[in-house]
Amino acid sequence: MIFDCAIIGGGPAGLNAALVLGRARREVLLLDHNQPRNAVTQESHGFITRDGTSPQEFRRLAHQDLMKYPSIHIQSSKVQDVKSHADVFELITEVGETYHARKVILATGLRETLPAVDRLREYYGKSIFNCSYCDGWELRDQPLIVISDTAAAYHMTMMMEQWTKDLIVCTNGNLVLTEEQVAKLQSKGIPVYPQKIQALVGENGQLQQVVLEDGVILERSGGFVTPQWGQAASIGESLGCELDERGGIVTDLFGRTNIQGVYAAGDSALFAPSQLIIAAAGGSKAAMGVNMELTVEIF
Incomplete structure (x- = not known):
């Protein structure tokens, strides 16, 4: 099966991107190895209607929302590499699984050095x-x-x-x-x-x-x-995505990178400020960008 879009990362950006694409009736693969940077956080704040919610509860509620849409597929896997083959991307997990998708959204987040x-x-x-x-x-x-x-x-x-x-x-x-x-x-x-x-x-x-x-x-x-920040995964750089002076993936308003078919959302693209609501908004915009590109290609 070739998915319309593969989303790498199951944080707020990846989750919201999956929601928007699922509602657009796209076949979506969300790959999440469930090792979020905010795992130590007891409560998350600044997200209206979810102020004070733990990251674990936020994730549970998000997955509950996504389960309503049959075209959203969630896989607990860590992506090790992404290869571009003409009009399709091949995603390879650390255990050797392979998946194929027309578009990719990188929502892999950041790592921090204290x-x-x-x-x-x-x-x-x-x-x-x-x-x-x-x-x-x-x-x-x-x-x-x-x-x-x-x-x-x-x-x-x-x-x-x-x-x-x-x-x-x-x-x-x-x-x-x-x-x-x-x-x-x-x-x-x-x-x-x-x-x-x-x-x-x-x-x-x-x-x-x-x-x-x-x-x-x-x-x-x-x-x-004040931690020092870096990309949590090297996939974007391996694909040739342009980075800004801080190390964030450069995108346009809808998450497009300089690599055709590759989008980025959340902390890995914004780099700062790092907040759930901002990352989720970035995921929504990237999903709209992907859906728009897929639609244009069909027409």
Whole structure:
């Protein structure tokens, strides 16, 4: 069987793309290996009618919606490679399965590299987060820390000042702030600690203290980090998709890449801001682009 479209990735972008194409009566294959980046997240926010829903529940509800449409086929597989053969794409999974589709939507998302702080992963998604719009409200008015080893430290701190006035910055031994930025933060009552972090202290993922290498102890109940981002899969690059200066897949308004028949949606194309509702919207637009292209080809 040759599917009208194969969607690689079962996050909000891929799920919404499948929904739109299924409703357009297209034969759709959704390939999802169920290893989402937001698996550590307990609640997702900023998506109207789904505010506070866990990623697992969001996925369950989405699959429930998709099951209404008989032309949508969901396969729990990880795509290892995609090859272009004339007017059809061959998708090969890591276990050797092969599928064929006329169009492909890449919704593979991003991978994140956190600052090099011991045990940070234990707190990530519980009391330390990466998106102020997603989790700032839940940590409002608390004593927070911004941990950043990138130039994004200043921007993140500026944003967080909206949710709490009890805020500090730690650059973990990295000189990522200019003298002017440090002066501005301090003028706003935000101390900057350039020392390395020796330890994070807390229980059950709830931060209590940050211990610096010189013995300074900072009482904090949560915070935010600035990860470094990269493509979660190399499929787009292997196909020859153009990347922008940040590493995101370049697309037009409807998700078209520079490779004929290949679309991209969600975080892998937008790169930032990373939110469910934005990724889902990107999936919807890419699906419309695919459907439009298939229709034009028929006519």
